[in-house]
Amino acid sequence: MSMKVSTRQVDGVTILDLSGRITLGEGSVVLRDAIRDQLAKGNKSVLLNLGDVSYIDSSGIGELVSSFTTVKNSGGELKLLNLTKKVHDLLQITKLYTVFDVKDDEASAVASFTK
């Protein structure tokens, strides 16, 4: 049920592979800590792979927004990769789809970061 994060580095971009649920409580906290850790390490190009995120609630959406602004305010970029239909629809409903830079191909997503 809870969310898991694994981290990869590809061509200077930090890819966080998220799986599970991003919801109030554990999932949101895990994401917040993961973003904080990466920024502390100086990794400011962050790609969130949401392909295995089965569920997200309003708290999870809020955490995605907070992650986006936190990275941006640190001088970095945060982009989203592989949205499920459910997450895609939620970002559309909340008018956040155009706020985020959403990608569906990892290689082109990595290449799109400012180097």
Next chain:
Amino acid sequence: MADSTTSRASFTLDSTLETVNRLELEAEQFAQRAGFSEDDIPNIAMAVREAAVNAVLHGNNYSTEKHVSASFETTSSDLVIKITDQGPGLDPDTIPDPLAPENILRGSGRGIFLIRAFMDEVHFRQTHPGTELTLIKHRTPAPAGN
């Protein structure tokens, strides 16, 4: 889709995240039994989850002294869910529009918006103290001949 199947259940639960998960699951099961579509079921469950989060977190503030009451009722025409907290009361008119440009990057404040997006009717009632949220999803009549 709808038939004459009716059912009802009610709960009084602690102000915990377990309550949020429990009510989300109950909503999913009630929606399935009421014959809602595969698209509608997770949306109904999410609306109930958001209402439960409001009750547990924003209403009761996780207080061990306060409880969340919930009822689920499937009538011939509707699925009706009521979730009541014992908090200070919520005035829906004071909730900022999460789609407004000045709010779009806020890290919270989308719960009530999602409830309204996914349910057919949403009603607030002040219970002094507390707020009762009524969520209604209409059961669509089955097409003639089915």
